[in-house]
Each structure stands twice: as structure tokens, then as C-alpha cells.
Amino acid sequence: MSLKSWHFSTQAISTEQRSQVWREAMTAACLPHSATPISEAFEGDVHGIVSPIGIEFSRMRATPLTISGSFRNQQPALWLALLLEGRSMFVGSGERVSVARGDMLYGPCGLDSTLELYADFRLLYVRVPTSLLHPGLVDPRRLSAGMLPADSSLTRVLAAMLRAVGDELEYFDADHIHPIEVAVSEFLTASLTGHVAAYTLGDRKRSEHFVRICQAIDQQLGNADLSLNTITEQQHVSSRYVQKLFEDAGMSFTGYVRERRLERCRQELMSPAHRALSVSEICFRWGFNDAAHFSRSFRARFDMTPRECRKGGGVVIDEAESA
CATH class of the missing domain: 1.10.10.60 (Homeodomain-like)
Structure with a gap:
């Protein structure tokens, strides 16, 4: 299986077509989208790759946007969202949490949550198939959405690596992405084990x-x-x-x-x-x-x-x- 890549942009797209193009971009990234047409002033683009073992990396750049709900039709996976630029508010499990540049969110795919993105922003969204996580240590069915602890050295290393991935996303090939595939699944498992301690x-x-x-x-x-x-x-x-x-x-x-x-x-x-x-x-x-x-x-x-x-x-x- 080779590396797959895709790209959507509203640039040079007519106002009438922008909503459809953006819905296609969100669908490609397995992110929920509203049926309400986007405003005439909206601009955005999404660049994505799917690694050989099935980890999906999507970098989004857009003007203010709210992503709410869940994308139901997808394989079991855990998502990560790293805010590369901008500021936002995350709503999950009944709590509102302020998110700043460098903060990293996570959650099981299929669970409703909301990310309110203010001003222009850049976001890296990662989907990791559950089959790549340590069996028994991370069970997405027992996890709610939340923020990885910023004071954890593991989280800081993972965030730094993902930030670099977000900056270089267009230039990766199958040879370069393999060590990142392995590192993401291992670091994610290690970072989340404390969150599942009470459940396992x-x-x-x-x-x-x-x-x-x-x-x-x-x-x-x-x-x-x-x-x-x-x-x-x-x-x-x-x-x-x-x-x-x-x-x-x-x-x-x-x-x-x-x-x-x-x-x-x-x-x-x-x-x-x-x-x-x-x-x-x-x-x-x-x-x-x-x-x-x-x-x-x-x-x-x-x-x-x-x-x-x-x-x-x-x-x-x-x-x-x-x-």
C-alpha cells in the first residue's frame, strides 16, 4: 500500500461552489460538517495524506469555523487535533476548554464534540486506527474526548513531532512516513495510559x-x-x-x-x-x-x-x- 494524498481549496472557486468543495474536504478528512452554506467571506484549504498502515494526517487552514458533531461512517479510530496557529474553544463531555497554540486534543471517533476556531487558524487532525494501539491499554470505547496533559514530557515530544509533520505534510513519501507511523501509535498509547488507568x-x-x-x-x-x-x-x-x-x-x-x-x-x-x-x-x-x-x-x-x-x-x- 503506497502513500495516498489529497488536497481541497476554496481558492479560485466561485462563491456558489465553495460550500460543496468544503463539504468534500471535510468528508475526506472524516470530519463533521454542517449542511448550512458557508459565508461568502470564508476561505479554507485542507491537505491530507493516508500512510501505508492507515494513519490519516489532515492539515486544515481556514478563516473562523466551528466543527461540531461526529463523522459516523468510518472505521474505529482515535483522533488527535493539534492547534498549529490560532485559538479555539473545545466542548466535549459537557465541558468547555480553552485551546491555545500547541495544545493537543483527543477522542474516540464517532463521539460528538465541538471545536470553535476563532480568527484564522491552522490545525493538524490525525486519525489512528484502533488496531495500531496497544491492545488492552487503550480502549476508545472507554475514553471520552479531552486534552492531553501539557505538563507531560511524552505529550510535548508527540506535539513537537506532529507540529513538524504538519509543516512538512506535502513533502512526505512512503519511505519517510513509516518511522512517524510507528512513533505516533507508540507515543499516543503511552500518553493515554494514565487516562484509562481507572478503567482497565x-x-x-x-x-x-x-x-x-x-x-x-x-x-x-x-x-x-x-x-x-x-x-x-x-x-x-x-x-x-x-x-x-x-x-x-x-x-x-x-x-x-x-x-x-x-x-x-x-x-x-x-x-x-x-x-x-x-x-x-x-x-x-x-x-x-x-x-x-x-x-x-x-x-x-x-x-x-x-x-x-x-x-x-x-x-x-x-x-x-x-x-
């Missing part, structure tokens, strides 16, 4: 411990010998304690490790930056020690073989290569 495990201390365990696993996915005993010894806890944490989060230790390894493999199979690696090399690189078992697991998870996934990423397959 019911206790903040246990939830934070669960997050540390998951992070320890993620750092060792390439180790084929990674086991429950490895983690319990490193974390100085019992096997039963770790198993109970995963049970409370609705998964198992083994299932989590397999899911994360398969997702890492899928990302690299779709990445032009990893086209020099064979399917088997990617498989072993992420901790699988049996290529046939990996291929069966991959197909069961993604409904395609590893080779079909790579072909879908636009990478030429050597017919002699094993899967």
Missing part, C-alpha cells in the same frame, strides 16, 4: 505496573526466548500476579506477546524502508522461531499471508522467497 484495572498503581510490564515486553519482542518467567524475574513479581493483570485487561500474556510481534512484522512488511529484508528475516527479527507457524498466525490475525501483505505494500516479491 480499577487501580492506578496496578495499572501503572501493568503499563511498565507491557513496555518491558515491547522492548524485548525480538528475543525469541522471552517468556513469562523472564518478565516476572525482571519485575520481581509472581507469575500469577502478571497473569492476573493481563486477565483483568481482557487478554493473556502469551496473546499480548504474539499480538505485538505480529503487528511489528506487519509494519515492516508494509514498509518500503524494510524491502531489503525477506519475510523470514522479519519473522525471526521479531522473535518468531518458526516461519510456518508465523505465517499461519499472521494469516489468522490479518486475514492475509505475509507475502500478500508485502505485495499490498507495493514491494516486489522474490518468488523463491519462503514465507
Whole structure:
């Protein structure tokens, strides 16, 4: 799958056509829009790209505008909105929050909210498919819309990266966007874990411990010998304690490790930056020690073989290569 891009602008468009063009732009960005015609003085443009693994980045520039409601017809995803320039007011979950340049909002797609944008503004809107988020750590169904904490170092790093993405959006290709895809999903998960602590495990201390365990696993996915005993010894806890944490989060230790390894493999199979690696090399690189078992697991998870996934990423397959 290659990088897709699109662009809509009201510039050089007749007054009669502006409302239709803007509705098309908002639809392309999966943002709600009003059926009420925009004013004659309105000006705006939206530039968007869709990364190979399905993350959508849309940069909007416009005169004052209110975005309200939700866009219903879309795949499950979590959205981020970073105000690049201007000021606005966000209304979500019954609260009104002032939003300044650099503030970052989030929420599950499909949930009604309102963003009132004052004066001329620039906004980066990002949609991350839920399949790219850590299973069990971030459940959009349990999240309401809100603002990521500005005092968090993770949030500041994520915001800085997204600001750079917004500034360079037109110039990205599939090779350049891949590390950003991975970083966005990882930073977003890490930034949101504190918001779901009360929901995943019911206790903040246990939830934070669960997050540390998951992070320890993620750092060792390439180790084929990674086991429950490895983690319990490193974390100085019992096997039963770790198993109970995963049970409370609705998964198992083994299932989590397999899911994360398969997702890492899928990302690299779709990445032009990893086209020099064979399917088997990617498989072993992420901790699988049996290529046939990996291929069966991959197909069961993604409904395609590893080779079909790579072909879908636009990478030429050597017919002699094993899967």
C-alpha cells in the first residue's frame, strides 16, 4: 500500500461552489460538517495524506469555523487535533476548554464534540486506527474526548513531532512516513495510559505496573526466548500476579506477546524502508522461531499471508522467497 494524498481549496472557486468543495474536504478528512452554506467571506484549504498502515494526517487552514458533531461512517479510530496557529474553544463531555497554540486534543471517533476556531487558524487532525494501539491499554470505547496533559514530557515530544509533520505534510513519501507511523501509535498509547488507568484495572498503581510490564515486553519482542518467567524475574513479581493483570485487561500474556510481534512484522512488511529484508528475516527479527507457524498466525490475525501483505505494500516479491 503506497502513500495516498489529497488536497481541497476554496481558492479560485466561485462563491456558489465553495460550500460543496468544503463539504468534500471535510468528508475526506472524516470530519463533521454542517449542511448550512458557508459565508461568502470564508476561505479554507485542507491537505491530507493516508500512510501505508492507515494513519490519516489532515492539515486544515481556514478563516473562523466551528466543527461540531461526529463523522459516523468510518472505521474505529482515535483522533488527535493539534492547534498549529490560532485559538479555539473545545466542548466535549459537557465541558468547555480553552485551546491555545500547541495544545493537543483527543477522542474516540464517532463521539460528538465541538471545536470553535476563532480568527484564522491552522490545525493538524490525525486519525489512528484502533488496531495500531496497544491492545488492552487503550480502549476508545472507554475514553471520552479531552486534552492531553501539557505538563507531560511524552505529550510535548508527540506535539513537537506532529507540529513538524504538519509543516512538512506535502513533502512526505512512503519511505519517510513509516518511522512517524510507528512513533505516533507508540507515543499516543503511552500518553493515554494514565487516562484509562481507572478503567482497565480499577487501580492506578496496578495499572501503572501493568503499563511498565507491557513496555518491558515491547522492548524485548525480538528475543525469541522471552517468556513469562523472564518478565516476572525482571519485575520481581509472581507469575500469577502478571497473569492476573493481563486477565483483568481482557487478554493473556502469551496473546499480548504474539499480538505485538505480529503487528511489528506487519509494519515492516508494509514498509518500503524494510524491502531489503525477506519475510523470514522479519519473522525471526521479531522473535518468531518458526516461519510456518508465523505465517499461519499472521494469516489468522490479518486475514492475509505475509507475502500478500508485502505485495499490498507495493514491494516486489522474490518468488523463491519462503514465507
